[in-house]
Structure formats: C-alpha cells, structure tokens
Amino acid sequence: MRLVSNNIGQEMIETINEFTTVFHQMHVNAGAKMVSFAGYDMPVSYPLGVKKEHIHTREKAGLFDVSHMGQVKLIGANAKKALESLVPVDIIDLPLMKQRYALFTNNNGGVLDDLMVTNIGNDSLLLVVNAGCKQADFAHLQNSIGNECEVKVLVDYALLALQGPQAGEVLAALAPESREMTFMTAKTLIVDGIECLVTRSGYSGEDGFEISVHNNQAQQLAQCFLAYEAVEWIGLGARDSLRLEAGLSLYGHELDAEHTPVESSLVWALSKTRRSDGIRAGGYPGADVIMDQIVNGVPQKIVGLQPQGRAPVRDGVMIVDEQDNNVGKVTSGGFGPTTGKPIVMARIHSELSSGTKKLFAIVRDKKIVVEVVKLPFVKQNYYRG
C-alpha cells in the first residue's frame, strides 16, 4: 500500500513554526489525526473517521474548529460604504444582525477570496475570511480601505461551527433565545456565562451555527457543546466532503483569482443593486468585466457531475467529450458518504452545462461516464423559520 495522492495535502503549506488554534490540545486529547493546513496544525479526522464524522453531522450535530479562519472587524461610519468598494455585493443595505456572502474581486474580476459579512451594529461589520487567504485579505483591506474605517484583526478570537439537524436543539438548550434566529442572521448569546457572537450559518449544507468567542473562554464553550450526546468533534476531512455534497464552493478549487464569480457559477451572490441596472451599479474591482459577463455569458462554468460506478474522480481530472476533446477539469472530486457515490464539481465549457452531450472523466487512462447534475448533491437543510 503506497500513498499516491491526498486531497488534503494539496492545500498543505510547509511551515516550520506552525500555528495552532486554542483547541489544539483538545484535538490531540480526542485522538485527532493532525495535518498541516494553511499554516495551522489542524485535525483532519478523529477516531470516528471521515465517513462516520460526515454521517454524524448529517444526522446529529458536529463541532468544527474553524479558528484558523480570519476574523476581522471593520469599524466606522464609512465601513459599509468602504467594503462595498471591494465586493460586488450590497453591504450598505445589509440590515442589522444579518449576514451576507461576499467576494473580494481583483481588477480582472477574478476572485481574491470569498467571505461572510455580518452587520453587528455600532457601525461595525464582522468579516470571516479563508485561512489560506487571510494575510492577503488583511493587507488588501488595510491598503484599500484602511483610511476610511478601522480594520481590526481579531487575533484573540476562536471560531467554532456547530452543524447538523440537532445543532438547533443543542444551542437552544444552552441559550433559548437562539430559537428566534433564522438562516444568515446573527445574535449575541450568553452560553454558560460566555459571551459569543453567533450566526446561523455554516459550510455543511445543514442547519447550524458559527460561533465567535474569545480565546480565553473558547475551550470551556467547546466542552459545553461536547457534553451533549449528539455532539462530536468533526475534522477537516468531513468538512470538505460535507461542503462538496452541499454544492458549496471552496476557494482554490471552484474559486480563484483567474476566474470571475460568473465563471464560477456564483451569479446568485452578485447583488442586484450592484449590477449594471442597479442603483449602485459597479464600483468594485473588475466591475466592467463581471457586469459584461452577467449579460453576455461566459465560456466556462462550474457544474455538478455524477460519475458512473464507484471510482472516485479526484481534483484535476480532465473532462472530455465523445471525440476526446478536452472540455473541462474537475475542481473538487471525492466520495459522498451520504450519497454513497463519487461526486464531482467541475469547470466545463458552458454549452455543455445543459447535459445534452455525453461527457467522460479520464481516470487512470480509463473513460468514466459522467452526467451533468444539478447542485447540490444533498438537499440543503437551512432553518428559514
């Protein structure tokens, strides 16, 4: 048995002085298999294993340490307007304690990172950005809008995600007012005496929460959740298979600086107010390119593919048509523990996205039939009230 490739490893960044999160010792004590991820020593799986962790999250509740992600506050009367100059998303009209998905774009319309933005009141926004992009994001914010608002990186804060159909019950038992929260809203909650900023959101396709908490009380909070029978630690391996089944993009895979949000099938994330006929059209990097593409279309887009048979079709695999023309590439591929089948997201020629032509994935020199399917692979299960 010799390891050929490892999906998690592709994101590895070799560092000697590796960072750890405040939960590191808890992961080690829980028997986690630790890997290097975006400069952090992180749990890829626990003794339960990726498959069972995945299924546990779909059936009960999973606790994820996502403290490696970047948390940054923008503070000041101009913060909303300033952030709008960097994203193709309506931030000015983002209501109090509401959360929205956004994207930092470059001058060509390419995506620098994707992020979550919450209006937390007092002229402040809380941003959560990807671990692998966070230093660049902080610099981007400081350089671009640092004169218009305060850019405050929350270095002392941890981030937990509690995800799954029983996440709501668990949090409600600890903080009953969380029941009022619906998908993509935020609330300050006191859990076991600990103040947390909670959003009803996540990256698993399930109902759940992301919880920002000061490092000093983070372990106590995690213990609080883990005391529930329904709650298990879940590692980055299952986090990836959960998001893939839910059809959610991952930066560096479906999203990158070379492709615009339109080319990554994220037109839904581009606010109407910022499009060419909107009241605040354009005004962000690459707006001309992106607004033109919304109207005139793009040569390639991201689609879901269902391979025939059991063989996983991994990242980077070529997609060809019946004449063996190269028509695309797998951006994320793996095995869906819930679907019990291999699942794939790929960037393919737009005219093939309707699924009328026969397509194949080339795996170890063999052609595997793949069918264009609607995303997500597993129905999203958000709590909308």
Add this chain to the structure above:
Amino acid sequence: MTIKYSEDHEWVELTADDLVTVGITEFAQEQLGDLVFIELPEVGDEISLGDNICVIESVKAASDLIAPVSGEVVEVNERLNDEPELASEDPTGEGWFVKIKLSDASELDDLMDEAAYQEFSEE
C-alpha cells in the same frame, strides 16, 4: 501457516507450496481511513514484485497496492468491488485482495516476519 509482511504494509500468507493470499495490514487500514473504492487486477495477470496491482481509494486519498511478490493472479476478492469497506473492517480476513501463484518462492525470504513488521510499523 506463515504470514509475512512487506514494507508497503501488506500481509502475505502462504497457504500452499506456491500460493499466497495478499491483503493490507491493520496499520495500513488505519492510515487510509474509510475505503470507498478498490480496483482489482484480472485473474490471469502476470505480476512482478513492485508492480502497482490494485487501486485503493479512501474518502480522501488514493493509494496503490504494491505487489509484494511475483507470479500469476489466480483469484481476486470480487466482494471488494461492491464492499470496499471489508478491507477497512476486516483487512486480514474477509478483506483480502488477491491470491497469487508464486513464480519465485525465494522472494518470501525478503519479507518481514511479524515481530520485524511490528517494529517497522512503529517507527
């Protein structure tokens, strides 16, 4: 009954004069995590020591089974096609991979015995 081990974490059990059964060890199984797909060789394939003879895919990783001996594949565990998890759950029993008719029985001498393998896999 003689069981030997390769440095690639495979077990090789000599069941007759020139016949061995091959699978992955408990250690290998733990390293791989949940197996979701196994591609087996064809019965009749002539294989040489060091060849990649099977593809083993877990939820997150792809690995190869490396031939620990040379010979002819005389039987494959067809159950692994539909139940790759057998190799996770019972790697040294129901989850065996292939049976090989040895072309050079002396290759077995280069494999480790259990004590040597224990020491090797703890490194």
